[in-house]
Amino acid sequence: MATGFVFLWFFSFTLLSSTVSIAKITPRFPSSIVRPEQLSAALSTKNQLYKTKYFTQILDHFNFNPKSYQTFQQRYLINDTFWGGAHNNAPIFVYTGNEGDIEGIAQNTGFMFEKAPHFKALLVFIEHRFYGKSIPFGGHKDVAYSNASTLGYLSSTQALADYATVITDLKKNLSATDSPVVVFGGSYGGMLAAWFRLKYPHITIGALASSSPILNFENITSSYSFNNIVTKDFRSESENCYKVLKRSWDQIENKASQPRGLETLRKSFKICKNYINADSLEG
Ligand SMILES: *[C@@H]1O[C@H](CO)[C@@H](O)[C@H](O)[C@H]1NC(C)=O
Numbered sequence: 001m002a003t004g005f006v007f008l009w010f011f012s013f014t015l016l017s018s019t020v021s022i023a024k025i026t027p028r029f030p031s032s033i034v035r036p037e038q039l040s041a042a043l044s045t046k047n048q049l050y051k052t053k054y055f056t057q058i059l060d061h062f063n064f065n066p067k068s069y070q071t072f073q074q075r076y077l078i079n080d081t082f083w084g085g086a087h088n089n090a091p092i093f094v095y096t097g098n099e100g101d102i103e104g105i106a107q108n109t110g111f112m113f114e115k116a117p118h119f120k121a122l123l124v125f126i127e128h129r130f131y132g133k134s135i136p137f138g139g140h141k142d143v144a145y146s147n148a149s150t151l152g153y154l155s156s157t158q159a160l161a162d163y164a165t166v167i168t169d170l171k172k173n174l175s176a177t178d179s180p181v182v183v184f185g186g187s188y189g190g191m192l193a194a195w196f197r198l199k200y201p202h203i204t205i206g207a208l209a210s211s212s213p214i215l216n217f218e219n220i221t222s223s224y225s226f227n228n229i230v231t232k233d234f235r236s237e238s239e240n241c242y243k244v245l246k247r248s249w250d251q252i253e254n255k256a257s258q259p260r261g262l263e264t265l266r267k268s269f270k271i272c273k274n275y276i277n278a279d280s281l282e283g
Pocket residue numbers: 042047048049050051078079080081113
């Protein structure tokens with residue numbers, strides 16, 4: 001559970017950081033070509049950003065118990081508009097899905113859509129097991145999340161094996177076994193992309209991990225390392241911004257602990273959801 005929260009927190013920080021960079025005059029990173037107006041235009045017509053597919057995936061890649069032969073439907077999204085084709089060995093860009101609905105992730109990963117025409121790449125976004133529509137145990141979330149014996153199948157190791165299976169099978173189906181694969185991801189998805197390159201180097205020639213604490217494990221790196229990097233990031237933009245943010249935390253916590261304090265904070269930050277706490281405001 002704690003890990004889930006940490007990942008969510010990374011993800012919200014990624015979003016916050018991109019909000020900050022939008023405000024800059026010269027963007028340091030290529031801006032997304034999937035701009036909101038194009039996105040809504042693409043999604044409102046029949047001509048969408050991608051096609052949705054399902055793959056019959058094995059529940060357990062790592063043992064031979066009869067239970068392990070169970071399968072589930074794993075969703076992936078595919079866009080072949082820019083693809084140079086199998087006969088040209090044109091590349092395949094794969095997003096290794098995070099802990100969330102893959103559509104939201106694909107719609108916010110303009111970088112891959114932006115790079116695809118230049119590399120004549122096929123775009124594939126694979127959903128992480130136990131999220132979105134890729135729920136094991138018959139697609140029933142309440143069953144899948146019921147206890148340790150069902151949730152035991154929710155691990156990054158299984159997720160990486162899922163991605164290896166989907167990619168290998170898809171390449172076979174497209175007669176594209178010689179097309180190089182590059183994996184992409186942000187936050188936890190980027191950790192998966194980097195780990196995928198380490199664990200399955202015969203399936204991918206490279207990985208791009210964005211805003212990902214790839215080697216941030218307990219007792220290996222300092223538990224403050226992620227926060228230190230985020231702090232450096234803000235500070236490199238503006239010393240004042242860093243100071244103001246830092247000074248705000250005590251005040252937010254004070255206010256939040258007062259009666260109706262959270263409501264006041266919600267209004268002053270113009271947050272539409274009622275569900276907030278001091279931590280989420282600081283993050
Ligand atoms: C692929 O993405 C491009 C750019 O957003 C879009 O114009 C095109 O319709 C998409 N193709 C498919 C097959 O969804």
